[in-house]
Amino acid sequence: MIEWFKRLFGIGTNSLNADKLMVNIILFGPPGSGKGTQAAKLVEKYGFLHISTGDLFRYEMGNDTPLGLEAKSFIEKGELVPDSITIGMLKNKVEANPDVKGYIFDGFPRTIDQSKALDELMAGLGQSINLLIALSVDDEEIISRILQRGKTSGRADDNDESIIRNRINVYNENTRQVYDYYDAKKVSQSVDGLGGIEDIFARLTSVIDQV
Ligand code: UDP
């Protein structure tokens, strides 16, 4: 009765999304672990909305927006853009796209505070994070992949080994713990990120299909 009443008047949760069947996934892993590549393939297979905060920042930087200019000063050093900026941008993107089968978050969250903000945002939609999948790849492989990508990506942060190493340090210091945060909620899983693109994709889909 109370649930019915709440739903009728849209109290407490977003009445459009509460109880809607969605699958919300965090694709996790160090820089250069293949998140963007695999996210694009997952979108094709499952129809999720791919949200890459790195791509959103590059779009803003490409348009010289105030947000882009602010983000640029951190990104060109391989540092994290402050949580307040990143969380606000992510929130706008999610709220502008409520009617989707699910979200696939790539490159976000990168801190525990961002994880908590994401959980709150999902809860406000009557949703939660159903799965975090980490792609595990060792540091030397990451560096060689990113340097290779840098030849064509046009990304300044992909062309300088010291910036790449800083990104890996930032990942180890601030981001790695996000895995444990979601592991405590029993939604973290890890897959081997080494091998062919199709092999890794098959590992990911077998994990997703269990959820
Ligand atoms: N970045 C950030 N917060 C985000 C996403 C990106 O601070 O939520 C910044 C950070 O400086 C990072 C850069 O943008 O090094 C590139 O991030 P992206 O995820 O695109 O690259 P990847 O880590 O996948 O190589």
Ligand code: MG
């Ligand atoms: Mg990426």
